[in-house]
Amino acid sequence: MTTEAPGRPARLARAVLVPRATYQAAVLRIGLAAVIAAFLLREWPHRRVLYGDRSPLSYDLALTLIQEEGTFSVLGWWGGRLWFEIVYTVTVLAALAVMAGWRTRATAVLLMVGLVSLENRNPLVGDGGDNILRIMVIYLVLIRCAQVWSLDARRARRARRSAGDGAGSRDPVGVALWAVLGALLFWAFGFPPPVGWPLALWLLWAVQGLWYVVHRASGARELRSVLDGCAAMAHNAGMVVIGAQVCLIYATAGWYKIQGTRWQEGSALYYALHLDYFALWPWLSAALAGNALLVLALTYLTVAVQVAFPFTLANRRLKNALLAVMIAEHAGIAVLLGIPFLSLVMIVCDLVFLPTSFLTRLGAWCARLTRRGRSAPVAPSGRSGPSVSAGSGEAGRPPAATAEPTPVG
Structure with missing residues (x-):
């Protein structure tokens, strides 16, 4: 009895403070983003009729509907075609970025705002699939869906190899993206923001800035652990809610x-x-x-x-x-x-x-296919030569071109 008691808090901490179902979250990220991108690209010729300036639901009627239902849409800021084209294009690009796992924390928020704005501009043309997309894309912001099978995961592995266990490496692209989004928030909502969607977006922006500062500081190891634990708890709770929503x-x-x-x-x-x-x-x-x-x-x-x-x-x-x-x-x-x-x-x-277990085997199989594609020698005439098997090379080892492990993402 006395030997098992100290292990129970540790097991509970591992269950709560460690992100669970990261592969399932990655599948949800890739699948949702792919469906959204495919839908928006398919409706590209009809986008203005569905959600833009040619919609049967006029801009004034859409504003009235948004105000009465208490919904949110950035398309309500301006009814011109230029603003609509910007929002539609940015939503498509955000879907592609989320699918690849590039700057997922920021692009997932852009995808959520863009999709919700388009759907709320003309809710009369939606169906059950649109409702599920609106719900799941909000959950996607709360979970850590880029831990595996993403460009973010590959960049994090490279940063850990170069910096070790110390403070995180510099990220000028991330800082620039964070600054641009902050300027857009200030232009759109001002400060302090009103309660509702503006306040939620400002909080997400502030948390992301705090996350970067803490992970850059060399003496904030405990604070980094606290933030990682909070993010893991939010992720685990989000995955439970997603499963409950599907049920x-x-x-x-x-x-x-x-x-x-x-x-x-x-x-x-x-x-x-x-x-x-x-x-x-x-x-x-x-x-x-x-x-x-x-x-x-x-x-x-x-x-x-x-x-x-x-x-x-x-x-x-x-x-x-x-x-x-x-x-x-x-x-x-x-x-x-x-x-x-x-x-x-x-x-x-x-x-x-x-x-x-099935998802990890699927990821390993895709990684093997990627390695074989990269290690295939190219003939002088430009045609690909025979593929190199995993057991080729000296003493059963892969050749030098494939000795470095291929990133999962």
Whole structure:
């Protein structure tokens, strides 16, 4: 009894003060940013009609709606086309930067502000996928999603190798980005900022500046530990909330379906396949709707999977099997009903529940592919020669070109 007591606080501290599920957070970061970038690029020809100066919801009506609902949109500052094009383009670039993990703390905030501003400019054209994106992109700011598989992680490893365990290295790019964002905040909201989104953005900006100053100071080791612990706690809490949010989405959808007559009798999918709005390939929808037994099984399976998913998290094997079924179901919805982005968002949310062992093996496999691509010799004529296997070289070691380990990010 006496030997186990001192270990319990240490185990509790490791559980709370160490970032958990960092690979799952990286998957969420990459997936969400990729979906947002793909959506905005796809709607690029129609951007002005959806959210800009050609929208059926005029600028004055949008301002009235924003004020009545108490939402936030930087597009409400000015109704001109130039400002809209700047916001739209910066949001696309921020999505690409977050996907690559470049300056993730700053670019994640830019992505959140840009996406929320576009969605709130014309909420009448959104669907369930837009709602999930708005929620998850806010959570993305609170978690440490660039610990692995990011350019930030590679830069941090290089800084640790060069500086050791002492103070952090200088970061002129980060300081310049922080100063520019501070000037934009002061121009937009002034100081002191009003309560709401302006105050939250100012707090994020101030915390980032404090983080840099403390990690640059050589005698602030204890304060650095406190800040790291607070960031880890915020990250762990954010990942728990993200998992709970996904479970709530599935449970709510499943229990609402149970109350519907069409879902109870097993014919809901049949009627959905006959809606012209969702008939991406009419011949495929007609072929599936013609099989009554398959329609009945898929309808009941959809309800059962959504209702049962939150209760399967305690069993790893059952949870993993159900994840595969749900991912296949969302892929089928994207193909049959023509709702690709809603399906992609839900698939990204499902990937948060993947086991860490699978994600680490996936990362190692991608790293091996990267090493093989880099170590492939180039023929004098410009054509790539045969790839070098991992066991080639002297005494079974890799050649000198691949001796340095490839960064995970």
